Amino acid sequence: MTQRATTNASKAKMDLSPEGVAEITEALRPLLADVFSLYMKTKNFHWHMEGPQFRDYHLLLDEHATQIFEMTDDIAERARKIRGTTLHSIGDIARHQRLKDNDDDSVPPLEMMAELRDDNAQLTRFLRSVHEVCEKHNDVATASMIEVWIDQSERRTWFLSQITGD
Numbered sequence: 001m002t003q004r005a006t007t008n009a010s011k012a013k014m015d016l017s018p019e020g021v022a023e024i025t026e027a028l029r030p031l032l033a034d035v036f037s038l039y040m041k042t043k044n045f046h047w048h049m050e051g052p053q054f055r056d057y058h059l060l061l062d063e064h065a066t067q068i069f070e071m072t073d074d075i076a077e078r079a080r081k082i083r084g085t086t087l088h089s090i091g092d093i094a095r096h097q098r099l100k101d102n103d104d105d106s107v108p109p110l111e112m113m114a115e116l117r118d119d120n121a122q123l124t125r126f127l128r129s130v131h132e133v134c135e136k137h138n139d140v141a142t143a144s145m146i147e148v149w150i151d152q153s154e155r156r157t158w159f160l161s162q163i164t165g166d
Contacts, residue, residue: 016082020137025084027130028142032075032087033096034126038119039068041102045112057109057163064116064156071149078142098126110164117160124153 016024046061079086087093099119107115127150134143 016137016139020139021082021084023133024082024130024137024139024142025079025086027133028075028079028084029087030096030098031126031130032072032079033093034099034123035068035071035075036087036093037097037099037101038116038123039065039072041099041119042068042116044102045107045116048107049109049112051109053109057113060159061112061116064159067152067156071152074145078145082139082142099123113160113163114166117157117164117166120153120157120160124150124157127153 042061042065046058046065049058076086099122102115127146131143131146
């Protein structure tokens with residue numbers, strides 16, 4: 001198959017407009033960066049957990065981190081599937097992330113949980129925003145994936161809110 005035939009075959013399989021692909025891809029890129037940064041922060045707090053609730057918090061954060069990390073491949077592959085591009089490096093993540101890192105040497109457990117609660121709530125807002133972009137361009141597949149992630153992030157926020165008493 002020639003390059004032209006391959007390109008034409010790819011276009012025939014995709015019904016999203018080039019403008020839709022560009023806008024959805026531009027929305028997915030910072031979302032993916034935020035998911036990576038939330039994964040790293042969750043693992044950081046998991047690794048540095050201390051105190052009387054160590055085991056429970058340690059296990060909860062490991063569960064949350066696993067769930068968050070599972071989103072990364074789906075987000076990146078969806079961008080590629082619709083003929084867009086995605087992140088290329090750690091530097092690219094840093095340039096696009098909106099959630100803030102926490103490099104403090106010591107963070108009390110309840111402060112960790114409160115920070116993760118707030119970050120998960122913010123991630124939910126980012127997910128809703130990307131969902132709106134997908135709906136605008138009738139990208140039902142991406143919107144459907146995002147709906148599952150919204151439910152997961154709301155659940156993580158709820159668990160963390162119960163721990164912090166909010």
